[in-house]
Amino acid sequence: MIQPAADCSRIKEFINSRDLYAVHNGISVSEIGPGYATARMTMADHMRNGLGMLHGGALFGLADVAFAAASNSHGTMAVGISASMTFVKAATGGMITAEARETSLGPKIATYAITVTDEAGETLATFQGMVYRKKDRIELPPEIPAD
Amino acid sequence: MIQPAADCSRIKEFINSRDLYAVHNGISVSEIGPGYATARMTMADHMRNGLGMLHGGALFGLADVAFAAASNSHGTMAVGISASMTFVKAATGGMITAEARETSLGPKIATYAITVTDEAGETLATFQGMVYRKKDRIELPPEIPAD
Amino acid sequence: MIQPAADCSRIKEFINSRDLYAVHNGISVSEIGPGYATARMTMADHMRNGLGMLHGGALFGLADVAFAAASNSHGTMAVGISASMTFVKAATGGMITAEARETSLGPKIATYAITVTDEAGETLATFQGMVYRKKDRIELPPEIPAD
Amino acid sequence: MIQPAADCSRIKEFINSRDLYAVHNGISVSEIGPGYATARMTMADHMRNGLGMLHGGALFGLADVAFAAASNSHGTMAVGISASMTFVKAATGGMITAEARETSLGPKIATYAITVTDEAGETLATFQGMVYRKKDRIELPPEIPAD
Numbered sequence: 001m002i003q004p005a006a007d008c009s010r011i012k013e014f015i016n017s018r019d020l021y022a023v024h025n026g027i028s029v030s031e032i033g034p035g036y037a038t039a040r041m042t043m044a045d046h047m048r049n050g051l052g053m054l055h056g057g058a059l060f061g062l063a064d065v066a067f068a069a070a071s072n073s074h075g076t077m078a079v080g081i082s083a084s085m086t087f088v089k090a091a092t093g094g095m096i097t098a099e100a101r102e103t104s105l106g107p108k109i110a111t112y113a114i115t116v117t118d119e120a121g122e123t124l125a126t127f128q129g130m131v132y133r134k135k136d137r138i139e140l141p142p143e144i145p146a147d
Numbered sequence: 148m149i150q151p152a153a154d155c156s157r158i159k160e161f162i163n164s165r166d167l168y169a170v171h172n173g174i175s176v177s178e179i180g181p182g183y184a185t186a187r188m189t190m191a192d193h194m195r196n197g198l199g200m201l202h203g204g205a206l207f208g209l210a211d212v213a214f215a216a217a218s219n220s221h222g223t224m225a226v227g228i229s230a231s232m233t234f235v236k237a238a239t240g241g242m243i244t245a246e247a248r249e250t251s252l253g254p255k256i257a258t259y260a261i262t263v264t265d266e267a268g269e270t271l272a273t274f275q276g277m278v279y280r281k282k283d284r285i286e287l288p289p290e291i292p293a294d
Numbered sequence: 295m296i297q298p299a300a301d302c303s304r305i306k307e308f309i310n311s312r313d314l315y316a317v318h319n320g321i322s323v324s325e326i327g328p329g330y331a332t333a334r335m336t337m338a339d340h341m342r343n344g345l346g347m348l349h350g351g352a353l354f355g356l357a358d359v360a361f362a363a364a365s366n367s368h369g370t371m372a373v374g375i376s377a378s379m380t381f382v383k384a385a386t387g388g389m390i391t392a393e394a395r396e397t398s399l400g401p402k403i404a405t406y407a408i409t410v411t412d413e414a415g416e417t418l419a420t421f422q423g424m425v426y427r428k429k430d431r432i433e434l435p436p437e438i439p440a441d
Numbered sequence: 442m443i444q445p446a447a448d449c450s451r452i453k454e455f456i457n458s459r460d461l462y463a464v465h466n467g468i469s470v471s472e473i474g475p476g477y478a479t480a481r482m483t484m485a486d487h488m489r490n491g492l493g494m495l496h497g498g499a500l501f502g503l504a505d506v507a508f509a510a511a512s513n514s515h516g517t518m519a520v521g522i523s524a525s526m527t528f529v530k531a532a533t534g535g536m537i538t539a540e541a542r543e544t545s546l547g548p549k550i551a552t553y554a555i556t557v558t559d560e561a562g563e564t565l566a567t568f569q570g571m572v573y574r575k576k577d578r579i580e581l582p583p584e585i586p587a588d
Contacts, residue, residue, distance in 0.1 A: 014197055021202035024193035046171035050161055055168035056227050057208030064204040080203050082376040082424055084231035084525035086552050086571045088545045103556060104529045104564035111527050111567050113554055115544060123545035126552050128569040130376055130527045229523040229571055231378035233405050233424045235398045250409060251382045251417035258380050258420050260407055262397060270398035273405050275422040277380045277523055308491055315496035318487035340465035344455055349462035350521050351505040355498030374497050378525035
């Protein structure tokens with residue numbers, strides 16, 4: 001039996017256990033609230049490009065998970081339709097954090113600004129994303145396994 | 148001893164063996180030429196989001212590898228500084244292909260248009276990327292292991 | 295009495311006479327076909343920034359008119375929802391042309407790639423745009439004044 | 442004789458009197474500080490598209506002027522290299538405001554988030570821009586005419 005989402009924290013748990021891309025790439029949602037989320041990853045070898053630096057795809061993936069968490073935090077499904085990213089500083093290692101804040105919330109369209117920072121708080125990248133909001137409620141399984 | 152890059156094909160081999168992010172995410176460069184590249188991946192479980200669909204981060208990562216191959220194909224280093232993506236169709240499985248074409252090439256800045264398609268040739272996403280071109284030649288190791 | 299749009303050429307005429315922003319900024323649609331359009335402007339003083347160069351807003355405006363023409367060429371209303379632009383070369387004067395090509399066409403979403411070039415054919419900017427497609431047919435007045 | 446820029450307020454005056462694109466489109470900088478600026482315009486007929494709504498090019502132009510003011514506020518020249526915009530709500534008239542905030546400031550690259558709102562404070566569009574920072578100081582004429 002499937003239950004409707006009761007609160008943001010279950011969406012966080014759902015992403016952290018069921019989003020196989022996030023799990024495979026070492027990304028997890030750490031905070032979530034209405035229109036807000038943070039996601040984190042610790043820089044690992046499988047995130048590096050051929051020159052040993054953090055890959056643009058890994059940075060985008062982290063920001064995208066924060067974007068998905070924030071945009072689905074209202075309990076109805078949000079589907080990403082566009083995203084743009086600027087790469088401002090090469091990462092040198094450690095914990096990388098993406099913080100997503102809602103910049104507009106309409107009945108069909110919502111937008112988010114995500115900032116990606118390193119442990120020193122330096123901005124590595126900025127990300128702007130737009131979602132199409134469906135009317136469907138997010139259906140979560142009754143029990144979420146601990147991650 | 149390190150040798151300068153002689154041709155595009157060695158850059159393809161370099162990415163396919165040394166880009167740990169690409170390897171970890173099942174992405175490989177399949178074609179490369181001056182200002183041109185294609186990259187491919189076969190949809191796998193570790194590319195899915197919590198709803199079972201291809202993750203936006205996985206789609207971006209594939210396009211980003213084609214972008215990196217095309218922009219580094221001239222033998223000098225190119226660093227991605229901005230990228231934007233539109234998500235137009237959900238992937239249903241199979242082989243996904245990203246094709247990168249150069250849309251401008253200046254001494255410092257170059258731009259690329261990448262189209263991501265499924266096996267039926269349907270467009271899944273479009274990607275526009277810009278690089279800063281360094282003067283440094285790409286130094287490749289003398290022997291590249293076969294991929 | 296209002297008639298439905300019969301063909302692309304009437305949409306070109308409609309934009310060139312009724313789009314007050316385009317008229318005010320010296321922009322006109324020169325070619326149109328299904329999913330395709332070009333728009334032009336001749337560089338004038340009112341398009342310059344404080345340093346005497348072509349303003350980014352003027353470049354975007356030109357590309358946006360080509361984008362609107364191409365995306366409305368199918369006879370049903372298309373509303374721009376996102377756009378990204380890269381600025382690759384400063385314009386030095388003369389005729390500036392934006393060419394819009396459709397990169398995907400779905401029932402609700404369509405995407406376009408626009409390239410802006412100078413008289414020498416050099417790329418000044420690239421533009422990627424996405425529209426939401428409404429079901430409403432574009433209603434044009436029965437007589438369009440010659441532009 | 443030309444004097445170097447002493448402070449942000451002269452850059453505001455310079456844009457408001459010498460940026461011919463801004464003047465022609467009814468846009469003026471209203472506030473400026475280090476890494477920060479707002480620009481305004483009152484909706485007028487020459488900003489409308491063929492359907493009578495605020496043109497995407499007019500919205501972008503307003504945001505672009507705020508972006509230019511904020512990115513040149515440090516006294517050295519900043520050149521826009523990429524920008525992306527999401528259009529979230531159609532404008533209905535009145536005063537439109539763009540507020541630009543710096544999201545990162547490096548020696549060569551800086552990024553800005555611009556939000557465009559109507560009189561009711563509703564978000565109409567979001568804009569993310571990146572500049573290349575030159576070493577040249579902005580040279581302003583010794584006397585700026587009052588705007």
